[in-house]
Every structure is written in structure tokens, then in C-alpha cells.
């Protein structure tokens with residue numbers, strides 16, 4: 036493995052009596068897109084907050100861009116950009132004004148601010164709307180502006196906490212493109228997401244956490260292969276999913292599986308066989324999701 040942008044060993048964090056992160060290990064290679072998946076309350080935001088020095092760890096070693104988040108906090112801060120779940124832009128200003136202001140606050144001269152603002156507006160496809168007040172923007176435009184603001188000074192590691200939550204499909208895909216372009220420039224992108232397809236499409240490596248523990252790490256392909264080679268789906272006449280079962284895909288295994296299922300479910304269910312999806316991985320790996328889906 037090449038250089039690591041993020042290295043976490045034995046990270047523990049508790050809030051009061053609640054253990055939120057319970058021995059997390061992560062190794063994020065530089066220049067990759069790394070997705071952190073997990074059900075609500077799994078500890079994803081807490082982990083991003085620790086990696087970005089907003090919250091201190093209780094135990095363990097956490098290094099970002101080669102610096103320790105506790106003893107070298109300022110160097111970590113200088114190496115990262117962070118975009119949170121809620122867009123931190125000023126509504127009454129235009130995109131151009133927002134960007135210029137942040138450029139100036141970051142220490143750029145007036146001329147440098149003008150040039151960087153123009154560059155970012157173009158990069159994030161906001162030139163046409165540059166002089167409109169942000170309060171007139173769509174969710175996707177605001178999110179693009181938010182990420183643009185976090186990239187005013189170029190930093191090697193970018194944290195995105197649920198970057199596409201609430202966005203429509205087109206806006207989501209345009210953000211994926213931007214994230215891929217950032218990766219092509221050598222930036223390490225560490226993101227959390229609720230969308231399994233997002234992790235599947237975008238991430239080089241995915242870590243699934245549940246209840247403060249890492250339950251799996253790997254490429255989307257590796258994680259899917261843990262679920263099985265094929266998935267048998269049973270649906271009723273309304274197309275509601277009644278049951279999914281993994282199988283090797285061989286005739287023998289499919290026949291045996293269907294024979295076993297025949298005694299447990301109505302005979303008129305429709306059967307289809309497909310490749311495992313990230314949803315199957317998530318359901319198989321995260322107990323809370325499994326309990327929820329069964330309740």
C-alpha cells in the first residue's frame with residue numbers, strides 16, 4: 036500500500052456512558068475516494084469530526100496527512116477541507132461574493148481572490164448563477180458552492196459528510212463527477228453517505244461501521260462477494276420484496292435453496308435471481324438495519 040492519507044488505530048470515543056466508537060482501525064491510501072457507510076447513529080459524523088480535529092479522541096492514534104490530530108492539530112487543520120451536512124453559505128450574498136469573502140478571509144490578495152473565485156465558479160459550473168443571491172439556488176447548486184468554498188485553499192484531504200443527501204439524481208451525479216475530478220488531481224476524498232449506490236459508484240474503498248465498530252472494509256466488488264455470488268429474490272403479486280437469500284448460483288444450490296424456502300413461504304411468490312447489490316451488503320452487515328427491515 037502506498038502513502039496513507041488517513042491512519043486510525045484503536046480509536047475509541049464515548050459521550051457520557053455511551054461508547055460511540057469502539058476500537059476503529061482505518062487505513063486510507065492517499066489519492067483515493069473512501070466511503071464510510073453505516074446506519075443512523077453508527078458514529079460516522081463523530082468519526083469525521085475526530086479526523087477533522089473538531090472532536091478529540093479518547094483513545095487510539097489518529098493521523099491525517101501524516102500529522103497526529105491531537106499533538107499536531109494545527110498541521111492537520113492546514114491539510115484538510117471539511118464540508119458538513121448543512122451548507123455553510125451566506126444566503127443573502129451571491130456565489131461570487133461568498134467565494135470572494137472566504138478567499139480574502141483565507142489570506143489571498145484581492146487579485147488572487149478574484150482569480151480563485153472565477154476558477155472555482157467555473158469548476159463547479161456556477162458561472163451563470165455567480166451574480167444571483169444564494170437564496171435563489173437549488174439544493175444541488177448550494178451544495179456545489181459549499182464544496183467550492185471548502186476548496187478555496189487547496190488541501191490534500193477533503194472530508195464530505197453526506198455530500199449528496201437530499202439532492203436529486205442529476206445533482207448527485209454532477210457532484211460525483213466533481214469528486215472524481217478532485218481525486219484525479221490527487222486529493223483524498225473521505226465521505227460519509229447514506230446512499231449505497233453512491234459508495235458503489237464512487238468509492239475505491241468502502242468501510243461499513245455499525246454500533247461503533249468496523250464491520251467490513253473493501254472494494255464494492257469485494258464486499259458484494261461476501262454476500263454470495265447471486266441473490267434469489269422472492270416477490271408477491273404487488274411486487275413487494277418478501278425475502279432475499281444468497282446462493283452460489285449453481286443449479287444444485289438454487290434448487291436446494293428453493294426447496295428449503297418452499298416450506299416457509301407461499302408457493303405463488305415470484306422468483307428472480309440477480310447479482311448482489313450494496314443494499315444486500317448493508318443489510319447483511321449491519322445488525323440494526325437487519326432488525327429494522329424485519330420489524
Ligand SMILES: Nc1ncnc2c1ncn2[C@@H]1O[C@H](COP(=O)(O)OP(=O)(O)OP(=O)(O)O)[C@@H](O)[C@H]1O
Nearest residue numbers: 050051053055073074075076077078079080081082
Ligand atoms: N456531542 C455529543 N454528545 C452526546 N452524544 C453524541 C454527541 N454526538 C453524537 N452523539 C451520539 O453518538 C452516536 C453517534 O452519532 P453520529 O452523529 O456520529 O452518528 P452517524 O453515524 O453520523 O449518524 P447519522 O447518519 O444519523 O448522522 C449517536 O447515538 C449520537 O446521539
